[in-house]
Amino acid sequence: MVLETALPALGAGALRALTSQGEPDWLVARRHAALRTFESTPFPTNRDEEWRYTQLERFSLAGLESVAGPLTDDIGEGIRRRIADSDAEGVLVHKGGEVILSEAAIAEEGVIFTDLCSALREHPDLVREHLYRVVDASQGKYAALNSALWSGGTFVYVPRNVEVALPLGAFTTADRGGLSAGRTLVVVDVNAKLTYLDEYTSEPFDGRLFHSAATEIVLMDGAKLRYVSLQNWSRNVAHMSMIRAHLARDSRLESLSVSLGADAARTEVECRLEGPGAEWEVLGLYFADRGQHFNQYTLQHHAADHARSDLLFKGALQDASTEVFSGIIVVDEGAQRTDAYQTNRNLLLDDRSEAVSIPQLEIGANDVRCSHGSTTGPVQEDQRFYLMSRGLSAEVAEHVLVTGFLHEVMGRVTLPKVAEYVEQMVQAKLGVPGVRERL
Amino acid sequence: MADLPQHPDAEKLQGMEHEKQYDFRLPENYFYKSEKGLDRRVVERISYYKGEPEWMLKFRLNALEIAEKKGRPKWGADLTKLNFDDIYFYVRPQERQGTTDSWDDIPEEVRETYRRLGIPEAEQRVLAGVGAQFESEMVYHNLKEEWEKKGVIFLDSDTGLKEHPELFKEYFSTVVPPEDNYFAAVNSAVWSGGSFVYVPEGVEVDVPLQAYFLLNAENIGQFERTLIIGAPGSRFHYIEGCTAPTYNSDSFHSGVIEIVCQEGSNVRYSTIQNWSHNVYNLVTQRALVQAGASMGWLDGNLGSKVTMKYPSCYLVGAGAHGEVMSIAFAGDGQHQDAGAKMIHAAPDSSSSIVSKSISKGYGRSSYRGLVQIYDGATRARSNVECDALLLDETSKTDTYPYIQIEEKTAQVGHEARVSKLNDEQIFYLMSRGLAEDEAMALIVRGFLEPVAKELPLEYAVELNRLIELEMEGSVG
Numbered sequence: 001m002v003l004e005t006a007l008p009a010l011g012a013g014a015l016r017a018l019t020s021q022g023e024p025d026w027l028v029a030r031r032h033a034a035l036r037t038f039e040s041t042p043f044p045t046n047r048d049e050e051w052r053y054t055q056l057e058r059f060s061l062a063g064l065e066s067v068a069g070p071l072t073d074d075i076g077e078g079i080r081r082r083i084a085d086s087d088a089e090g091v092l093v094h095k096g097g098e099v100i101l102s103e104a105a106i107a108e109e110g111v112i113f114t115d116l117c118s119a120l121r122e123h124p125d126l127v128r129e130h131l132y133r134v135v136d137a138s139q140g141k142y143a144a145l146n147s148a149l150w151s152g153g154t155f156v157y158v159p160r161n162v163e164v165a166l167p168l169g170a171f172t173t174a175d176r177g178g179l180s181a182g183r184t185l186v187v188v189d190v191n192a193k194l195t196y197l198d199e200y201t202s203e204p205f206d207g208r209l210f211h212s213a214a215t216e217i218v219l220m221d222g223a224k225l226r227y228v229s230l231q232n233w234s235r236n237v238a239h240m241s242m243i244r245a246h247l248a249r250d251s252r253l254e255s256l257s258v259s260l261g262a263d264a265a266r267t268e269v270e271c272r273l274e275g276p277g278a279e280w281e282v283l284g285l286y287f288a289d290r291g292q293h294f295n296q297y298t299l300q301h302h303a304a305d306h307a308r309s310d311l312l313f314k315g316a317l318q319d320a321s322t323e324v325f326s327g328i329i330v331v332d333e334g335a336q337r338t339d340a341y342q343t344n345r346n347l348l349l350d351d352r353s354e355a356v357s358i359p360q361l362e363i364g365a366n367d368v369r370c371s372h373g374s375t376t377g378p379v380q381e382d383q384r385f386y387l388m389s390r391g392l393s394a395e396v397a398e399h400v401l402v403t404g405f406l407h408e409v410m411g412r413v414t415l416p417k418v419a420e421y422v423e424q425m426v427q428a429k430l431g432v433p434g435v436r437e438r439l
Numbered sequence: 440m441a442d443l444p445q446h447p448d449a450e451k452l453q454g455m456e457h458e459k460q461y462d463f464r465l466p467e468n469y470f471y472k473s474e475k476g477l478d479r480r481v482v483e484r485i486s487y488y489k490g491e492p493e494w495m496l497k498f499r500l501n502a503l504e505i506a507e508k509k510g511r512p513k514w515g516a517d518l519t520k521l522n523f524d525d526i527y528f529y530v531r532p533q534e535r536q537g538t539t540d541s542w543d544d545i546p547e548e549v550r551e552t553y554r555r556l557g558i559p560e561a562e563q564r565v566l567a568g569v570g571a572q573f574e575s576e577m578v579y580h581n582l583k584e585e586w587e588k589k590g591v592i593f594l595d596s597d598t599g600l601k602e603h604p605e606l607f608k609e610y611f612s613t614v615v616p617p618e619d620n621y622f623a624a625v626n627s628a629v630w631s632g633g634s635f636v637y638v639p640e641g642v643e644v645d646v647p648l649q650a651y652f653l654l655n656a657e658n659i660g661q662f663e664r665t666l667i668i669g670a671p672g673s674r675f676h677y678i679e680g681c682t683a684p685t686y687n688s689d690s691f692h693s694g695v696i697e698i699v700c701q702e703g704s705n706v707r708y709s710t711i712q713n714w715s716h717n718v719y720n721l722v723t724q725r726a727l728v729q730a731g732a733s734m735g736w737l738d739g740n741l742g743s744k745v746t747m748k749y750p751s752c753y754l755v756g757a758g759a760h761g762e763v764m765s766i767a768f769a770g771d772g773q774h775q776d777a778g779a780k781m782i783h784a785a786p787d788s789s790s791s792i793v794s795k796s797i798s799k800g801y802g803r804s805s806y807r808g809l810v811q812i813y814d815g816a817t818r819a820r821s822n823v824e825c826d827a828l829l830l831d832e833t834s835k836t837d838t839y840p841y842i843q844i845e846e847k848t849a850q851v852g853h854e855a856r857v858s859k860l861n862d863e864q865i866f867y868l869m870s871r872g873l874a875e876d877e878a879m880a881l882i883v884r885g886f887l888e889p890v891a892k893e894l895p896l897e898y899a900v901e902l903n904r905l906i907e908l909e910m911e912g913s914v915g
Contacts, residue, residue, distance in 0.1 A: 049514060053843075333833070351814055351847045361838040363857050366829035370857040374842055377850040 015148060024120060026128065034137035034147035041141045053324040053356045055293050058264035059238050064210055066149065067178035070096030076203055079171050086417060088197070089166040095173045097151040097180050108162050116153025116183060126157060130187050134216035134244045142240050146214040150183035158192040158223075167226075167415070169197035177207020177236070184215040188223035188251075195226040195415065201261070204234040211237060217245035219253060221275065226254045228418055232261035232425065235290075239265040247307075249275030256413055259286040259294050259315075260425050266295035273300075273307035284313035285409045285422065288321035288353070289429050298327035300340055305365075308339040314409050315345075316402050316426075320352035328360040329372065335365045342372035347379065347405050349398075379405075399430050476524045479503065482628050485529045489597055489631070492604065502617035502627030509621045515807070516745045516776045521719045526691050528629040528662070586644060591675075592637040593648055596664050599635025606637060610668055614697035614727045614753075623723045626662045626695040633663035633694065636677060637670070638704075644675035647709075647895055661692040669704035669732070676707040678898065691719045692743075698726035700734045702756065709894060711739035711902055712746070716773060720746040730756025730785070737893055740767040740775045741905050749807060751780030754788035754816075761790040764890045769802030769834070770909055778807040778839075783819040783849070792823040795887055798834035799909065805837040806855070814845040825855035828886050830879070880910040 015035055023031075044051035075083075075093055083091050090104030090113045099115045106113060112123060119127050137144035154170045172182050188194050198215060211233070219225055231239055239262040245253055259265050271280050280300065288294050300309040309329070317323050329340045346355040359372040379401045387397035406426055410419040428436040482503050486496040511518060586593070592603060600607045617627035638644060667677060692714060700706045706726070714720055720743040726734040736750035752761025763779035781790035796804035810821045827836040838855045860882060868878035884891070884903055891899045 047513070336832070346844070348844060348847045348849075351845075353847070354843070354845045356844070357840075357842040357853070359838075359840060359853065359855070361827075361836070361855060361857060363827065363829065363836045366832050366834060366859040368829075368857060368859070372838070372853075372855050374840070374853040375851060376842060376844045378847050 021117065023117075024124060024128075027120065027131075030132060030137075031148050034144050035149075037137040038141060038144035038148055041144060043141055050297065050326070053326075054266060054295050055264060055322070058293055059210065059240060059266065061179060061210055064177070064179040064208070067096045067174070067176060067180040067209070069098050070100065071175045073100045075101055076173060078201060078203065079173060082171070082199065082201075082421075085421070086169065086197075087166055088169050089164065090168045092154055092170040093173065094152045094154075094170060094182055096176060097182075099152050104168075106164065106168075108158075108164050110159040110162060111164055112155060112157040113168050114155055116150075116155045116185065119153075119155035123155075123157070126187070127155060127185070130216070130218050131185055132216075133218060134246055135183075135214045135242050139242075142212060143214065143242060146181045146183060146212045146242070149179070149212075150181040150214065152182060154182075154184040154198075156184075156186045156194065156196060158188045158194045160189045161191045162189075163193040164195070167195040167197055169199065172198070172200045172211070172213070173202045174209050174211070174237070175202070175205045177205070177209045179210045179212075181212040182214070184213075185218075186216070186225065186227070187218045188220065188225050190220045191222040192220075193224040197228045197230065197418065199230045199232070200239065201230075201232045202234045202237065204236065207236065209233075209237045211239050213239070213241035215241070215243045217243070217253065219245065219247050219251035219278075221249045221251060223248070223251045225252075226414065227256070228413075228415065229255075229257045229267070230418070230422070231257075231259050231265055231267070233265075234261065235263050235292075237262045239267075241265070241267045243267065243269045245271040245280075247271060247273045247275065247278035247280060249304075250277035251275065252279040252281075254281045254283075254414065256283040256285070256409075256418070257296070258284075258422055259288075259296070260422075260429070262292070264293040266297070268297040268299075270297075270299035271301065271309070273302050273309060274304055276304050276306040278304065278307040280307075280309040281412070282309065282311035282313075283409050283412060284311075284315075285406055286313075286315035286323060287406070287426050287429050288315070288317045288323050290319045290321070292321045294322070295324045296326070298325075298342075300327070300329045300342065302329070302331045302335040302338045302340060305335050306337045307335070309341070310339075311342040312409055312412070313344045314347075314406055315355075316347040316349055316406065317353035317355055318349035320350070322354045322356075324356045324358075325374075326356075326358040326360070327372075328362060329370055331363045331365050331368055331370065333364040336367040338365060338368040338370065340368070340370045344372075344374045345405070346376040347402060348376060349379070349402070399427065399432050402430055403427065475527055477503070477526075477528050477625070477629065481528050485629055485631060488529075491600065494608070495600065498612065498617075499628050499630075502624050505617045506621060506624035506628060509624055511621050515747050516774045516805075518719065518721075518745065521691060521745075523691075529631055589642045589644075590639040591642060591644060592635065594635045596633040596635045596666060597631070599666070603635070603637070606668075607635065607666065610697070610699055611666055612697070614699060614725050615695050615723050620723060622693045622721045623695055626664060626693050626723070630662045630664035630695065632661075633665040633696075634667070634677070634679070635665070636667040636675075638668070638673040638675050640670040641672040642670070642675075643673065647676040647678045649678040661690075661694070663694045665694065665696045667696070667698040667706065667708070669698070669700045669706040671702040672704060673701075674705040676709065676895075678895065679708075679710040690717065692722070693720075694722045694724075696722070696724040698734065700726055700728045700732035700759075702729050703731040704729075705733045707735040707737070708750075709737035709739075709898065711894075711898060711905075712742055713905060714742035716742065716744055716770075718743045720748065722746075722748045724748065724750040726750075726752050726761070728752050728754050728756065728759040728761055728788075731758045732756065733760040733762075735762040735893075736764070736779070737890065738763065738765045738777060738779075739890070739902060740765075740777050741902075741909065743775075744772065745774050745776070747776045749778045749780050749809075751782065751809075752790060753782045753784065754790065754819075755784050757785050757787055759785055759788045761788075763792045763794075764893055765792070765794040765796075765806075766887055766890045767794075767796040767804045768906065768909055769796070769798045769804040771800040771802060773802045775802075775804040776807055777805070778809075780809040781811070781821055782809075783812040783816040783821065783846075786815070786817040786819070788816055788819050790821045792821075793889065794823075794825040795828075795890055796826070796836060797828045797830065797883060797886070798836050799830040801833050803835040803837070805839065807839045809841045809843070810851055810853070811841075811843045812846045812849040812851065816846050817848045819846060819849040819851075821849075821851045823853040825853075826886070827855070827857045828883065829857065829859050830883075876910060880907050883910060
């Protein structure tokens with residue numbers, strides 16, 4: 001109830017500020033419609049199945065005002081170093097709902113990589129065709145919120161048959177509390193190829209931030225995308241993200257979502273395999289410590305026959321943290337010859353942490369291969385014993401085993417720099433000496 | 440067939456195939472039938488006709504209030520067509536109440552019902568104490584003498600309440616309180632019949648205790664309440680079968696089964712439900728498992744229109760063990776929403792769930808389960824395996840396992856697989872001379888074998904025969 005009262009002012013005011021920026025009429029209308037949907041949709045409660053284990057109070061919007069730009073335009077040392085470390089062809093930095101850096105030296109012809117507002121001016125038809133196609137207001141309270149209030153935004157378009165050799169990426173950061181919403185639209189045309197990174201990070205700042213992130217991915221026939229979402233906010237942030245994709249015939253998506261930071265983070269990764277031969281490799285990694293609350297919701301929706309999806313989500317928990325994994329494979333009637341797999345593994349490193357795992361199947365076709373598996377348990381005693389018998393201390397043995405456990409995911413990531421960075425972050429959380437200093 | 444009582448569809452029954460033997464009904468002839476619908480008056484009348492103690496009436500009325508407050512669950516199978524206003528919540532057969540020890544005292548039409556169900560009379564006599572429930576009352580009861588000498592109690596619940604009021608009151612509703620869920624509350628308000636079993640300390644019963652449940656009046660709610668107590672160190676196996684004849688409109692079955700497994704006891708409960716395909720079967724089955732005790736549920740769901748049933752074990756003592764083996768067969772128009780729950784609240788507790796489901800035609804089978812490990816249930820272990828077999832392009836299957844772990848030293852695993860009938864296997868069997876439908880039935884039986892072999896022989900045979908009947912006409 002506290003949530004409800006704070007909102008109308010927040011939505012209407014923020015929307016006025018946004019729509020005064022000269023956006024096209026159709027977008028203004030979409031935003032208003034989304035805001036109406038947001039206002040008329042009740043907040044989810046623990047009685048709603050998809051929100052049953054979510055600690056909703058940690059995602060509260062009460063008392064938050066829309067973030068009106070950053071306090072300073074400084075990118076920050078951390079992001080500067082990350083940009084320097086990456087070999088990206090193009091980088092955008094969003095801060096407080098504004099774009100504060102846009103650098104792109106893209107060698108391949110016809111590739112568009114810009115903020116969404118610029119794209120609306122320069123490529124109006126292309127944006128209009130795809131925006132809201134994958135994530136729109138009808139998908140629930142928070143999707144409606146994002147559809148109404150996103151600002152800044154990132155637009156990527158790779159034309160037919162173009163392969164972008166080096167990654168593109170956007171950093172989202174903040175230096176003040178409030179409510180912010182970002183949106184990424186990635187369109188990869190027929191037989192084109194792209195690697196894209198979304199990173200959320202911040203130095204600790206005053207106030208509490210609720211950040212809503214929506215990523216829309218459209219892969220046309222034969223398109224290939226490697227997509228990474230890396231969430232490493234400071235601990236005063238609640239992060240609610242929706243990563244959704246439509247996959248056309250013979251396209252392939254490799255996605256990785258990493259949750260390390262924030263106080264509470266909910267990541268929904270959903271994909272509709274719309275064309276035969278489509279493939280989705282779904283990787284997820286999370287490490288919750290010091291009371292963090294993570295949710296991972298996934299949907300592998302096989303709407304077409306002969307498509308394949310393979311999900312692996314692994315995570316560790318320590319220091320009274322909580323984690324919810326809820327994944328579902330839906331195979332529509334007629335989606336014959338589907339191959340769909342789903343694995344969730346949790347490592348509990350202390351007694352006060354709690355892991356919930358709900359791997360689900362809804363199968364409507366019979367000629368399919370579908371399976372799922374879930375395990376939750378401690379570090380294996382015999383493995384620890386073996387390492388200690390080779391002279392490692394109990395602590396180091398645990399570090400090795402946790403790192404090894406998570407390496408199953410990182411080992412499948414085809415971006416070595418991302419894998420290396422994530423492993424360092426994990427080691428810093430584990431308290432491996434010397435790692436935090438290097439980051 | 441000539442000596443049977445004539446019933447409305449007698450002519451149609453002539454020359455019916457094997458499978459149609461389940462599709463029958465006998466003329467209704469009831470001593471008391473409650474009004475349709477569920478309200479305070481109906482509950483008071485049930486209690487009055489049963490001559491119950493005051494506390495039970497209070498319990499019933501309180502449960503009714505709880506049900507009214509709770510409302511129906513919002514998840515699970517579609518229950519929108521289940522209309523309480525069209526259901527009789529209590530029907531008492533013409534035969535006198537209570538139990539009888541002689542097979543000959545069983546009314547002819549009841550025996551006829553059994554005969555049509557394919558349970559040979561001879562077999563029933565051989566089987567240890569067959570307690571048979573016809574409609575809402577226990578009408579037949581036979582318990583072998585040596586058990587009585589050992590102090591084993593095996594009665595219908597109404598008689599149990601009368602003859603062993605202290606024992607009954609001590610355990611009744613302690614495992615499934617009316618607050619637990621909506622249908623448990625409804626059952627608590629209108630319960631009638633069911634079995635009351637008490638096996639004293641250290642007693643082992645080597646032949647299964649069996650009860651056959653039946654429904655025969657259209658729109659009768661069957662709300663049996665079974666209370667089973669295994670005293671420390673006891674060991675026994677209780678079997679219940681359910682078959683209802685076919686009627687035109689939907690009927691409703693909502694039982695509550697409570698089992699207390701005291702220290703070191705070993706209790707098994709097996710049931711194969713084969714309700715006709717218009718019964719809503721919404722049952723709460725739960726066992727409280729104390730230290731060193733072991734509880735096994737075997738749950739077969741073949742009949743009914745909609746089943747929602749999740750046998751559960753609350754493992755509350757150190758080293759307690761729980762097991763559920765579940766099989767489901769969903770044919771056209773059926774939704775079998777079955778599963779299991781394992782709640783680990785004690786150190787070194789262990790559990791295992793094996794679920795096998797088959798969906799055919801437009802049938803849908805769902806596994807819904809929960810494994811919960813509380814903080815402090817050190818070294819708890821649980822493993823869940825779900826296999827689903829889809830026979831047609833139109834059949835559906837779902838898996839919804841919930842796994843909630845608060846204990847660091849716990850180890851929990853879950854696996855599920857979905858497959859279709861393997862063409863190569865069918866081809867091989869056909870090359871050895873089997874017809875296609877025989878080959879399919881054989882593969883399905885093989886798929887269910889791990890569960891079927893846990894059943895006593897007669898039930899395994901019946902299960903296999905039911906599967907065969909369900910499989911008839913699969914080749915099209």
